[in-house]
Amino acid sequence: MANILTPLIAVFGIMLLGFIVQKLKVLPHDTDFTLNEYVYYVAFPAILFIALAETDIHEIMQWGFIAAFGIAMVVTYFITVLISSIADKKQPALAAIRGLNTSFGNTAFIGIPLMMMLYPDNNHAITAAAIASLLSVIMFAFAMVNMELAINKKQKRHPVLIMLNALISNPIVIGCTLGVMASALYIPIPDSISMMMRLIGNTSSPCALFAIGMVLAKAMHGGTEPETPPHHLAIEMGILNILKLVIQPLIAYGLLRYFNVDNELLIMGVILAALPTAASVYLLAQRYQTYGLSSAKCILISTLATFISLPLIEQLLEQLS
Numbered sequence: 001m002a003n004i005l006t007p008l009i010a011v012f013g014i015m016l017l018g019f020i021v022q023k024l025k026v027l028p029h030d031t032d033f034t035l036n037e038y039v040y041y042v043a044f045p046a047i048l049f050i051a052l053a054e055t056d057i058h059e060i061m062q063w064g065f066i067a068a069f070g071i072a073m074v075v076t077y078f079i080t081v082l083i084s085s086i087a088d089k090k091q092p093a094l095a096a097i098r099g100l101n102t103s104f105g106n107t108a109f110i111g112i113p114l115m116m117m118l119y120p121d122n123n124h125a126i127t128a129a130a131i132a133s134l135l136s137v138i139m140f141a142f143a144m145v146n147m148e149l150a151i152n153k154k155q156k157r158h159p160v161l162i163m164l165n166a167l168i169s170n171p172i173v174i175g176c177t178l179g180v181m182a183s184a185l186y187i188p189i190p191d192s193i194s195m196m197m198r199l200i201g202n203t204s205s206p207c208a209l210f211a212i213g214m215v216l217a218k219a220m221h222g223g224t225e226p227e228t229p230p231h232h233l234a235i236e237m238g239i240l241n242i243l244k245l246v247i248q249p250l251i252a253y254g255l256l257r258y259f260n261v262d263n264e265l266l267i268m269g270v271i272l273a274a275l276p277t278a279a280s281v282y283l284l285a286q287r288y289q290t291y292g293l294s295s296a297k298c299i300l301i302s303t304l305a306t307f308i309s310l311p312l313i314e315q316l317l318e319q320l321s
Helices: 005-023 031-053 063-087 094-101 107-118 124-150 159-168 171-184 193-203 204-219 230-258 263-273 280-287 292-320
Strands: none
Touching: 005 031, 005 107, 005 193, 005 204, 005 292, 031 107, 031 124, 031 171, 031 193, 031 204, 063 094, 063 230, 063 263, 094 124, 094 230, 094 280, 094 292, 107 124, 107 204, 124 159, 124 171, 124 263, 124 280, 159 171, 171 280, 193 204, 204 292, 230 263, 230 292, 263 292, 280 292
């Protein structure tokens, strides 16, 4: 594995460029939306499909990794919901979006590019990022159902149907599912198709990171929430970011060790668990008009904080291994 600081600088450099371009209004206002749509619906499914399709099915089904990463997210989510419910009683929607802020890491838009930079030409790295992204999508769908139930009391559809619809229409889920099926059925992928998919997939990294920078620049101007006292906001942001950047990777490390996951996959899992909050959380918060501006701040702070936290985590992992 390459030193994590080098790819981190590249990651944040591209995000910063997107942020600056958005601030200077060099590109059309909705460029971030177009880039996000392209990455989400075309580039990510392409790279996830081909990486999984060309990986042996037995290497994909890393049940220890899947269980450890999934449980770490769920535990972090419910710890946050509990703290939020104590601090702000009878506000389940607020608790749900706070929980998503601490459990839903940017395993797709930052995790996939970072794994590709850290482990070049290593399908296992993309597979780990694909598993983490798939589990994150399930976590996102679960939180979305909680938001729906909290805000829209008279739901016409069953919560399970809401969650299933969110999953089966998700391009990351579709790309991963097709890739796993191709691997399980030993379907050979022609070289021309493989090359095409990888060329498309390789555009996902710069486009995704650039779009995140643009989204963050726009998000900081949004929100109509009541003004929070600075010291209260500082405490709140501190707790949320500690839960996301410290507690979740710590839980993931303990569980990955417990499930006896091999060392390389363990390091990948902890790094993926230690990624900042995904920009999608802000979009969901805006959709439900709940905690939008605070989510944007949490995303920005956690993204900047990982510049310090991830190198420290890498050093600790090297010492422990």
